[in-house]
Amino acid sequence: MAWYRRLGNVFRTERVNDELDSEFQFHLAETADRFVAEGLNEEEARRRAGLLLGNYSVQKERTRDMDVAGWLDALRADLGYALRQAKANPGFAAIAVLSLALGIGANTAIFQLLDAIRLRGLPVKDPSQLATVERSKNFYTAGWYASRNEAFSYAQMKALERHQHAFSDILTFWPTRFNLSTGGQSRYAEALVVSSNFFDVLGVTPVAGSAVLAKDDKVVCSSATAVLSYSFWQREFGGEMSAIGKTISLDGHRFPIGGVMPRSFFGVEPGHGFDVAVPLCVDNVFSKDGKGRAFNETAFWLTPMGRLKPGWTVERASADVRNQSPAIFRETLPAEYRAEGVKSYLANKFKAASASAGVSSIRRGYENPLWILLAITGSVLLIACANLANLLLARASAREREMAVRQAVGASRPRLLLQLLSESLLLAVAGAALGFTLAQILSRALIAFLNTADTRVEVPLGVDWNVFGFLAGWAVITCILFGLAPALRASGGEPVAAMRGARTATASRQRNGLRRMLVISQVALSLVLLIAALLFSRSLQKLLATNLGFDSRNVLLATVTTKGAGMENTDRRRQLFRDLDSRAASLGNVVSAAPILFTPFSGSGWNNSVHADSDAARAGGKEAWFNRVGPKYFATMGTPILAGRDVNDHDDLKAPKVALVNRAFAKRFFGGKNPVGRSFRVEADEGKPDSVYQIAGLVGDTKYNEFSEEQRCIAFLPLAQDDDPGDDRNFVIRARGSLGAVQSAFQHEVNALNPNLLVDFRVLDVQIQNSVLRERLMSNLSVVFGILAACLSTLGLYGVISYMVARRRTEIGIRVALGATRSNVYTLVARDAAIMVAIGLLAGFAVALVLSQYAESLLFELKARDPLTLVLAGSLLTITAGIATMLPARRAARLEPTTALREE
Numbered sequence: 001m002a003w004y005r006r007l008g009n010v011f012r013t014e015r016v017n018d019e020l021d022s023e024f025q026f027h028l029a030e031t032a033d034r035f036v037a038e039g040l041n042e043e044e045a046r047r048r049a050g051l052l053l054g055n056y057s058v059q060k061e062r063t064r065d066m067d068v069a070g071w072l073d074a075l076r077a078d079l080g081y082a083l084r085q086a087k088a089n090p091g092f093a094a095i096a097v098l099s100l101a102l103g104i105g106a107n108t109a110i111f112q113l114l115d116a117i118r119l120r121g122l123p124v125k126d127p128s129q130l131a132t133v134e135r136s137k138n139f140y141t142a143g144w145y146a147s148r149n150e151a152f153s154y155a156q157m158k159a160l161e162r163h164q165h166a167f168s169d170i171l172t173f174w175p176t177r178f179n180l181s182t183g184g185q186s187r188y189a190e191a192l193v194v195s196s197n198f199f200d201v202l203g204v205t206p207v208a209g210s211a212v213l214a215k216d217d218k219v220v221c222s223s224a225t226a227v228l229s230y231s232f233w234q235r236e237f238g239g240e241m242s243a244i245g246k247t248i249s250l251d252g253h254r255f256p257i258g259g260v261m262p263r264s265f266f267g268v269e270p271g272h273g274f275d276v277a278v279p280l281c282v283d284n285v286f287s288k289d290g291k292g293r294a295f296n297e298t299a300f301w302l303t304p305m306g307r308l309k310p311g312w313t314v315e316r317a318s319a320d321v322r323n324q325s326p327a328i329f330r331e332t333l334p335a336e337y338r339a340e341g342v343k344s345y346l347a348n349k350f351k352a353a354s355a356s357a358g359v360s361s362i363r364r365g366y367e368n369p370l371w372i373l374l375a376i377t378g379s380v381l382l383i384a385c386a387n388l389a390n391l392l393l394a395r396a397s398a399r400e401r402e403m404a405v406r407q408a409v410g411a412s413r414p415r416l417l418l419q420l421l422s423e424s425l426l427l428a429v430a431g432a433a434l435g436f437t438l439a440q441i442l443s444r445a446l447i448a449f450l451n452t453a454d455t456r457v458e459v460p461l462g463v464d465w466n467v468f469g470f471l472a473g474w475a476v477i478t479c480i481l482f483g484l485a486p487a488l489r490a491s492g493g494e495p496v497a498a499m500r501g502a503r504t505a506t507a508s509r510q511r512n513g514l515r516r517m518l519v520i521s522q523v524a525l526s527l528v529l530l531i532a533a534l535l536f537s538r539s540l541q542k543l544l545a546t547n548l549g550f551d552s553r554n555v556l557l558a559t560v561t562t563k564g565a566g567m568e569n570t571d572r573r574r575q576l577f578r579d580l581d582s583r584a585a586s587l588g589n590v591v592s593a594a595p596i597l598f599t600p601f602s603g604s605g606w607n608n609s610v611h612a613d614s615d616a617a618r619a620g621g622k623e624a625w626f627n628r629v630g631p632k633y634f635a636t637m638g639t640p641i642l643a644g645r646d647v648n649d650h651d652d653l654k655a656p657k658v659a660l661v662n663r664a665f666a667k668r669f670f671g672g673k674n675p676v677g678r679s680f681r682v683e684a685d686e687g688k689p690d691s692v693y694q695i696a697g698l699v700g701d702t703k704y705n706e707f708s709e710e711q712r713c714i715a716f717l718p719l720a721q722d723d724d725p726g727d728d729r730n731f732v733i734r735a736r737g738s739l740g741a742v743q744s745a746f747q748h749e750v751n752a753l754n755p756n757l758l759v760d761f762r763v764l765d766v767q768i769q770n771s772v773l774r775e776r777l778m779s780n781l782s783v784v785f786g787i788l789a790a791c792l793s794t795l796g797l798y799g800v801i802s803y804m805v806a807r808r809r810t811e812i813g814i815r816v817a818l819g820a821t822r823s824n825v826y827t828l829v830a831r832d833a834a835i836m837v838a839i840g841l842l843a844g845f846a847v848a849l850v851l852s853q854y855a856e857s858l859l860f861e862l863k864a865r866d867p868l869t870l871v872l873a874g875s876l877l878t879i880t881a882g883i884a885t886m887l888p889a890r891r892a893a894r895l896e897p898t899t900a901l902r903e904e
Helices: 002-010 013-037 042-053 056-067 070-088 090-119 154-163 198-202 230-237 280-286 314-331 339-346 361-398 400-408 413-450 465-491 495-500 505-544 570-585 633-637 663-670 739-753 764-770 773-807 809-817 822-854 867-893 897-903
Strands: 130-135 167-179 188-194 226-228 247-250 253-260 276-279 303-308 350-354 555-561 590-596 607-612 622-629 641-644 658-662 679-682 691-699 714-718 728-735 758-763
Touching: 013 042, 070 090, 070 413, 090 361, 090 413, 090 465, 090 773, 130 314, 154 167, 154 314, 167 198, 188 280, 198 303, 226 230, 226 247, 247 276, 253 280, 276 280, 314 339, 314 350, 361 413, 361 465, 361 505, 361 773, 413 465, 413 773, 505 773, 505 822, 505 867, 555 570, 555 739, 555 764, 570 590, 570 728, 570 739, 590 622, 590 633, 607 663, 622 663, 633 728, 658 663, 663 691, 663 714, 691 714, 728 739, 739 758, 758 764, 764 773, 773 822, 773 867, 809 822, 822 867
Parallel strands: 188 276, 226 253, 622 714, 658 691
Antiparallel strands: 130 303, 130 350, 167 188, 167 303, 226 276, 247 253, 555 728, 555 758, 590 728, 607 622, 607 679, 641 691, 658 714, 679 691
């Protein structure tokens, strides 16, 4: 309570002074009354009482020190003085706070994303006990894959549960999405298909209802419930408790809602939230024959996560699952694997890794870029601190007399140092506060940038102790970086010399030495950032200039889904898709339309081992990629047919199997000769004959899924020769005018055929651009921060040169009086700037060459030490430095000697 009272007294000094005055007067009167009672007159009694009690001012200060935290009171006074200084110099204060806010805000925004996807633990019970099972190097599987995380088969997960000793329990999950609509345009919900123990292992309890998804983990379950996320419950059901027990439609199947999870629980994938969770056994409900992926030994779709037993570490768990791997893979060996595949499969090993922060594809894709961006924004903040340090050094020079007077009247150097640092602290705290606000805006802008129509990025941006500590740490560091040196310089001068205003060449060099070093460091850091900006922007430019092999402009993508529309019969689906194809091609403002299995840059694909007709070997084929297309696909996409013919309506199940291949395929399998009329084999499973295709045409090379991929060997097969057309069909539609009008017209045709059909629309150009989001993020942000750094460095150089010219006015005046020409003065000033810039450039090039290795993996067809980039960055910085030097140099060259000497 005593400290609480003393702390409170700091902020009510007037009341404390009044209380001290009253108390002293009371004691003085009481003592005087005692002397009067002893026989002294009143005047003499008061005099003796004053002498007995001692000097009033001294006693008052001692009492205040006992009743008030003196250092805190001094800090309060210093901050008040700093605030008045800021009000007196609003321009300087605004520049300082904004510079710091931009630097701290950008750093905090990037760190906040890193914290959310990499550092922060999952919002579950004891996240440090969670671990996931991953693949070791050279892991081999062949089959069907559907997961954005490392995926394993249902059989492998069950075998892992039986053999492992490290986990008290293991959950499995599969991220997917379900269509909520029952007709018209599709509307998707992000979903988790999970084992029935999912929420129990994580230790998460619902805020409403129950989290029981199924009675057990059987492959087929007779009943299953859906559990909703809190945000989905609010969005779709308005947070009504009556939602519990209602049903929700998922891909045309209805499930009762069992419960709602807490607001803080987003799932186990940072960056990817979920709307609804259902048990694994519902996968069989969605399959046509009632046998889902759990019955398929070569369907790899599940990601495991377990809770370690007490006393177990991740390293020990990793050793355990590695030792158990041979038995697991012997038990789960798919029967259809060939001999070479069997050998590779049995050599597989599992390993364990910490899952305290979950598992995340966003983390894998963006962790390294975010660390690089954090280094870039940190450099910008260092440049801003150097700029502010230069400004404060200039102010310290202007306040030399003030400091001298304070020292002369008894102020100690530590006291002056604390006063000056309090001014820096005020600016740092203000910059951090504004920076925090900017960080929230920047973080949300970055997340919005990463969101696409197909990928919803969800990152919890609440401030936790990691972010708060990072923000507070930067505030303290910036205060020290830009405030300590100027404060030491200002408080370290000799009072007599400062009062005389003595100026010597030696003193000038000493004063300017630190300022020069700060400018050199700014130039070096700015050069590094400019090199990074040019590298990432040129890399993106090269990436986007890549020849895709088709024309993506004005192409609408439409996906028609027959699930829940009463189209279980295969022949009916085939006829429906043919009707949609013909109707799409006949729409107004449509140039051409065609069906396709995988749309370009969709992320989906199909590859297999292939043998040319001259290869008699059964095994050891070369990899090729496949797609299925309908007639007029190549005309629609603008891909040239170089030889042979296109797919036509006669290429159906009754006709011989044919294929069109690209030039890369012809080069790899047929030595670059015309392959039309030749054939190739596609390896089949063990015990089945290979599929043989005759090549009917040769087409130009096209990209499959990425700008940066090596040119793949691609074979295009007729869609009509597919034994199972599936439930979905993609269409590419080239429009002559508005894509919106074509979309509406196509939707009308779909509804006319069957109103229960679901349609999903995308724009091909947008789908392609979304594939380079990471590269765009790196390019855009590095360019912004590079330009900001160059501007700050230019301002810093301008400030230093201007200050040096002002300090050397007398010297320059004497030089001119003795016959120096304007060009001599201009050269004198420019030489100083050139020396600083040259040293900064050399240091910057050295740092850039060392750090370039970390950016190499993010560049496309560009070396991190690209000579042209280095020359461009150096030239840009040199030009801006020249502009910054020009004005103060011209001012010095036009200086009149009589004016300068008269002022002295």
